Amino acid sequence: MKNEFEIFRxxxxxxxxxxxxxxVFVxxxxxxxxxxxxxxxxxxxFFGFVAAAFLIQFVTNVSYLKLYEEGFEEKTLFHKKNYxxxxxxxxxxxxxxxxxxxxxNYTNEYIKRNRITSIFSSRTHGRVTSSHTIETDDLLKLMKNYKRRCK
Incomplete structure (x- = not known):
């Protein structure tokens, strides 16, 4: 499984x-x-700005979710985060x-190490959007399999 990864745009x-x-709203x-x-x-x-953002997303296709052996990376138009x-x-x-x-949710060790003190109102530490080319249920199974293999 070395250097293998899956990317979902x-x-x-x-x-x-x-x-x-x-x-239409413009x-x-x-x-x-x-x-x-x-x-x-x-x-x-407002909707002109929203339209421009979606057009840039559509044309550039820069956003993705990448799953790999050690973790996953979520890249959006302006931000990239690794987990x-x-x-x-x-x-x-x-x-x-x-x-x-x-x-x-992060592990307790990660929370202590990074001094995380606040969480979202829904009691989660992070979220992966469902705007990719894979169904949410399938992505959840895949992420759980990657995590299981990591142990």
């Missing part, structure tokens, strides 16, 4: 769909300008309003 179809949806903001200028500009500005399997205690699936993700 973001779902480009979803990114393009959200780009188009954002453009157009809606444009038609709102005459009656409610503040709301129109607010809508154009070691040995630092993670457990994984589980979380659903919130139809959006699924994988949450995880």
């Amino acid at each position: 973001r779902n480009r179809e979803k990114d393009f769909m959200f780009f188009l949806l954002s453009l 157009v809606g903001g444009y038609y709102t300008l005459e009656k409610k200028p503040f709301m129109g500009w607010l809508c154009i500005s 070691l399997w040995s630092d993670i205690k457990s994984f589980w699936k979380v659903s919130f309003r139809g959006n699924e993700s994988i949450s995880f």
Whole structure:
């Protein structure tokens, strides 16, 4: 298993769909300008920024989730974070309003070593989004298998 890894890219179809949806709101903001200028500009500005972000994601395809022997790496448009399997205690699936993700907690040793004092309100230390080209349940099984092999 030396130097083997699996990479899962973001779902480009979803990114393009959200780009188009954002453009619809930009157009809606444009038609709102005459009656409610503040709301129109607010809508154009916010959804214009969102549309630009999804377009950049779609065109560059830089975001990914990489699973490898020692851990996993999650890269987004502006951020890259590495995690070691040995630092993670457990994984589980979380659903919130139809959006699924994988949450995880660090081991007590990792928490003490890194002086982690706060956690999210859902009592998780980290989360992997479900915006990749693999189903959340399949990704959860795969991550658990990698962690099991790491031990």
